[in-house]
Amino acid sequence: MPATRTRSSSSRHSPTRNLLGRPEVIVLSSDGEDARPNEIGSSRTKKNTIKKPTFPTREVLEISSSDEKPVLPKAPGNDGSFWQRENSRLKQINEHLERKVARQRGQLDNSRKCLEEQRQELVAQSREIDAGHQEIKLQQEKLAALQAKGKSKSIDATELGDMLSCDICAHLMHSPYLLSDCGHCYCEGCLRGWFDETLTKHIRAHPTYDVNRKLVPPNVPQILQSIGPPLPYPIQMQLQAACNASRQQQPEYTCPGCRQEIAKKPVVNFVVRDMVSLVGRALGQPDTRKESSGQRAGPFDAFFPE
Ligand SMILES: [Zn+2]
Ligand SMILES: [Zn+2]
Incomplete structure (x- = not known):
């Protein structure tokens, strides 16, 4: 009720x-x-x-x-078709709203997809950034290793410079000379000074010693006999004695290090000279010697006449 x-x-x-x-x-x-x-x-x-x-x-x-x-009130001047039209209109509104909701739902799905894509892109970029950080770290480690290696290289150059220095003056041997009789190597200046000291002592002991004289080869008698008529025996003996005498008057040069007798003229050590040139530039100790113009005589010609 x-x-x-x-x-x-x-x-x-x-x-x-x-x-x-x-x-x-x-x-x-x-x-x-x-x-x-x-x-x-x-x-x-x-x-x-x-x-x-x-x-x-x-x-x-x-x-x-x-x-x-309850009886619905009738619209003024209308019969039942009014509610049919209202029902149809409401259905249309409902369909319109459903389509709108579906469209918005689709837009929402698209937005979610875009958001997911952006999230994945962000994750990928984050990974790239992490990879970049790792790469930077590796490069920094490599740079540190290279710097350490560079420092060790400078140490090696210093040690190498010590090895390529003259044992007498302790300077880089920009003009190294090898003593082939013993294998030792010294700079030109020190070796000339050492030999000059020996020569001075020799001249003091042998006042008749001629520095500019030419040595008679020891095999001169044999050469003369091979190219000409045989020499008389007394002449052969005198000639051989003269050869031996010329050589016996030679100063007795020795190695400043091992004191080995040096009979052969020192020769340029080209390998050591090139290495000293390289190490000298690395250590800031270039060759400051002035090159003499023209062809000069050998620095040891006066000590070892031929
Ligand atoms: Zn020296
Ligand atoms: Zn020696």
């Missing part, structure tokens, strides 16, 4: 209630008729109405046992 409560439209005050909290006017109806507040007091409902005439009617509660469905 549906019940409806009707508030008087003419009053905005709260409804006045009795002690049971009920509305002041209660209409009980079983015939399904629509009860209206202005119908209170009619002959049909008068006997079932509890009325308090001393108070004005403020609120009406309608109770009905009718099961009839």
Whole structure:
């Protein structure tokens, strides 16, 4: 049994209630008729109405046992086609909204795909950055290794410079000479000074020694006999004695290191000279000797006449 409560439209005050909290006017109806507040007091409902005439009617509660469905109000001037059109319009709106939702859902999916692609791209870039950091670290390690190697190279150059230095003057041998009798090598200046000291002592001991003299080859007698008539024996003996005497007057040059007798003229050590040139540039000790113009005589020709 549906019940409806009707508030008087003419009053905005709260409804006045009795002690049971009920509305002041209660209409009980079983015939399904629509009860209206202005119908209170009619002959049909008068006997079932509890009325308090001393108070004005403020609120009406309608109770009905009718099961009839509420009748929709008809639009003015329209019949049932109005609701069909409304239904069609609402269906169109619904379809439109569904399409809109589907479109937005598609856009959302696309946005999610784009977001996922950007996330993957970000991950890839992050990996590239990590790889770049690793590469930088490797390059830094290589650079540090090269720097350490460069330092070790300078140490090697220093050690090599020590090895290529003259044992007498301790300078790089820019003009190294090899003593083939013993294998030792000294710079030209030191070796000449050493030999000159020996020659000076020899001249002091042999005042008749001629520095500019030419030595007689020891095999001169044999050569003369092979190219000409045989020499008389006394002449051969005198000639051989002269050869031996010329050689016996030679100063006894020795190696300044091992004191081995040096009979052969020192020769240029080309390998050591090239190495000294290279190491000298690396150590900032280039050859400052001035090259003499023209072809000069050998620096040891005076000590070892031919
Ligand atoms: Zn020297
Ligand atoms: Zn030697």
